Amino acid sequence: MFIDFFYALRQRGVPVTTHNWLALVRALADGLHQQSLEGFYRVARCLCCATEVHYDGFDQAFAQVFRGVEVDGAAVLAQLDEYLRDPKRLAYLDPALRAALQSLDLEQLRRLFEERLAEQRKRHEGGNRWIGTGGTSPFGQGGVHPSGVRMGGGGGGRSALAVADARRFRAYRNDLVLDTRQIAAALRRIRKMARKGEELELDLPHTVDATARNCGDLELAWRPPRKNDVRVLLLMDVGGSMDPFAQLVSQLFSAASQGGGFRELRSYYFHNCVYGRLYEDALFNRGLSTTELLRDLDPSWRLILVGDAYMHPGELMMSSSDWWQGGGGPVGITWLARLADRFPHAAWLNPEKPDIWDAPTIAEVRRVFAMFPLSLDGLAEMVAHLRRPPSPARASLVHRIAQGEDLPYPRRSEY
Amino acid sequence: MQAMQLQTSWRGTDRYIVSEELGTAVDVAVHLGRPLLVKGEPGTGKTLLAVNLAAGRNLPLERWQIKSTTKAVEGLYTYDTVRRLHDSRFGTGEVADIARYIELGPLGRAFERGEPCVVLIDEVDKADLEFPNDLLHELDTMSFTIPETGRTVTAAVRPIVIITSNNEKELPDAFLRRCVFHFIEFPDRELMTRIVRVHHPDIDDALLAGALEAFYRLRAVEGLRKPPSTSELIDWLSALRLAGIAPAKLLGAGLPFLGTLLKKETDFDAATRAAARNRGR
Known part of the structure; x- marks a missing residue:
């Protein structure tokens, strides 16, 4: 017993x-x-x-x-x-x-x-x-x-x-998300300490060493303070099926921006799936081109996407960018794969329960990104995932999808 | 030896009330010679546990307050290189004797004491993530070596080690595995009544009952960022008694001295709104 x-x-x-x-x-x-x-x-x-x-x-x-x-x-x-x-x-x-x-x-x-x-x-x-x-x-x-x-x-x-x-x-229990502070505590573990920047700190061992070499005349050695060297790119799905999770996502955002302690944090919004443009605000007023972002940020950035990945299959596989604007260019999944290809340290946080993750579009997104539930447990797993080296199998698959054919420009989406 | 251990099983002091769970956890930690890790809401008496355990058993207390810059080795000893350098330059001291510049830290002093004592490592989560791991070996073997002088400090008697954490950072698994763990729950009314009576022995029953009713009602308000804790309740009662507030005033909305209970403006608003809702009902 x-x-x-x-x-x-x-x-x-x-x-x-x-x-x-x-x-x-x-x-x-x-x-x-x-x-x-x-x-x-x-x-x-x-x-x-x-x-x-x-x-x-x-x-x-x-x-x-x-x-x-x-x-x-x-x-x-x-x-x-x-x-x-x-x-x-x-x-x-x-x-x-x-x-x-x-x-x-x-x-x-x-x-x-x-x-x-x-x-x-x-x-x-x-x-x-x-x-x-x-x-x-x-x-x-x-x-x-x-x-x-x-x-x-x-x-x-x-x-x-x-x-x-x-x-x-x-x-x-750990499988509930409780408050911003706990999220911040989880996110703080994504870090890589490094000494960079201005030399502001007295380096005592080196001072002792240098002084001894200097025949006892005091020789001060300085070094830059140890700081977190991790930069995080946070992309958040807003609107539509994500509305019920709006508060959770905003908690995650405020935790990341205030308590994350990252060297740099950039956050953008998208709706349903990432296409040619991302937006700086949740109202989709100030946009920037995804291609530009892929060019500007180097692969050391950690990418975290937040979204339910739950959409019409057409939005992921067929339509490209804002199809009401004419619909040319790569399809949604290609954009996602390009992001994952550029930023090998990437993860997707899904506020939906894992039991529905077999839904077609979610399963497709999971081929590209490792997906974690947006709970404390999930966050901890995601942090562990981001700290590990990226899986070569996923990287080669992602690379293949990222080469995806563009849709011909004149063609309209079938919806 | 076992019988002796059982006799000394700890049930708090007349100044500090413990739940049975916490008493057992202290016993287990003392008996197995492992550090006791205590977590809990702020204000539930984590730090006071060590202070009162030491006082109750007439043991000396070594207190080590952890800050974000604290290094593990500082708890064992510090080597004052700057003073030695100064002495060497101005010829004021016996520079050749490094031991003169070695100062033992709280943990080091506890090891060297040679008699039972209590070590409090307070707010271990404030330090760097790796901090607890750096102490694993020393806490396991209860000894360490000072490389500068080659001296080894070993504890003749294992000190009772109490570690508190506010959960700001996660502690490493290897560290957790070696600790006896206890989470201090928020006290229920009965335990709270006993705790309050320790601090206010001559309090009026009606005032205490009214205050507790109002206090737990306030704690139950949803969305408080920092619910009031035991220490705030005790302060609040002092204020109520000093001002001579009648128990009847605690029944309705608009509690007197709400500022001693709630420390955040948003909590203030939430409590006021909840009180208004209750009145409307």
């Missing part, structure tokens, strides 16, 4: 390792859980979760594995007994630890356990009721648990399962 618990944790995305497991076994052998399920919950949580993000997954796994405990407490005790007595499992422990493990007073453990179970059945209903009323309570949302049910303090009467069931830490 305890092994089950570990795998349940991993399944819920809590990355526990043997490292945690050994620490937990040691803590339990030393009786830190004070022979109670509640104590076990507390000890296991502080050793298995390295961030509050995992608390919710931990609660779920705990509820899943130990729900059976309520039904059959005796069987669990037998298992624990067997587990502790199995010499194979204990072989890797040092003798003192093994002795400590085996000296656990099982009778006492059993008695306490059953006491707790009786209490727990009562309290479990309380827990359900508590969840039920939680929604209507003014304090029910956002991880602040409602009043009326005791959470802290002495006495130890609180059932671990009721706590786990309540899932108070749901709001700390």
Whole structure:
């Protein structure tokens, strides 16, 4: 059952390792859980979760594995007994630890356990009721648990399962985007430190060295401060199907511009797909040519596109640029590939849930750009992706698509 | 030895109330000899944990406040090259003895103490991303060597290490794996009542109940950038008591001294709007 618990944790995305497991076994052998399920919950949580993000997954796994405990407490005790007595499992422990493990007073453990179970059945209903009323309570949302049910303090009467069931830490999960500061914290990891520019900082080791070489006459050495050398080009899809995500995108934008700490950030807007022109404002008044941008910025720029990539296939594969203007030139996907070809460190952030990413146009865009959900988890993955060298397979595919034939100028789009 | 450890299990002090989870986390950290990493909203008493743990157990406290420019080695020792250079140029000191220019940092002092003590590494997330990784080895082995003098400082007794983080930067996995972790939840009413009574032992029950009601109502307002925390509540109560505000005044909209609770103008507006909505209902 305890092994089950570990795998349940991993399944819920809590990355526990043997490292945690050994620490937990040691803590339990030393009786830190004070022979109670509640104590076990507390000890296991502080050793298995390295961030509050995992608390919710931990609660779920705990509820899943130990729900059976309520039904059959005796069987669990037998298992624990067997587990502790199995010499194979204990072989890797040092003798003192093994002795400590085996000296656990099982009778006492059993008695306490059953006491707790009786209490727990009562309290479990309380827990359900508590969840039920939680929604209507003014304090029910956002991880602040409602009043009326005791959470802290002495006495130890609180059932671990009721706590786990309540899932108070749901709001700390990583797959939600919460606020600008968190986005900024994620984006700040896209960085490459370098010393460039004016020499403003005293370089102490070099000063010491130079002074020594100068027979002890002080010789000051200066160097430029270390700064982030990363430049980011942010292209954002606005309007139409992106309207529901407008706030999210603006949060991302303000996080990138204020908290990103990039050496340079340029941001432009497009609608649906990138064609021949990009716009400096979301109202599409001040435009500039995409070709110019491709020429002006060097490949060291990191490119981040934000959009749902959800459009009519024609807009991606057939129409080129603003087709009401006459419709010649490369098609949408070719423009995208040219961007990806010019800026090998590129990624696409999609505010839509990954379950619809098999839609034809999204799948097509994903051939060109690595796509990540616009959530904290997704951002972290994207940052990791941007830090890695670009994949050669994708690069050669992108290069091929970027050579795409232009549509003949006189031809009108078929829509 | 285990029995002794259990006897000393920590349940806070009369000035500092801890939840059971936090008490257990402290026990586990002390027992396993691992650093305890504490996170939580600002104002939930992360820093005070170390201060009160030291006071409660009569242990000395070494405090290391991290800033964005802090380097890992500064916690161990600093080598005052400039003073040595100065001495050498003006012949005022025993320049040959480098040890005279080596000053131990908070972590170094804790190692050298030879008796149990508490080390607080405060706001570890303020420093550079690589900072925690640079400390891994020293925290694991509880010893380090000063290359300039070849001296090795080893802790005879493992100090209790408390590390706080405000979540401004992510901490490296290798570092997290070595820590016992606890996230301080925002206290619920019952725990909050106990906490407040520690700071205001003779507070009037009606005032406390009214203030808590208003406080949690305010925290529940959606869209607050910085919801008021425990320390703000305690300040607010001091202000209420000094001004002799009657509990009845806390029921409606327009809380007195709202400025002690909310520190951002946008939050002020949000709270006022929410209060107006409630009145309209």
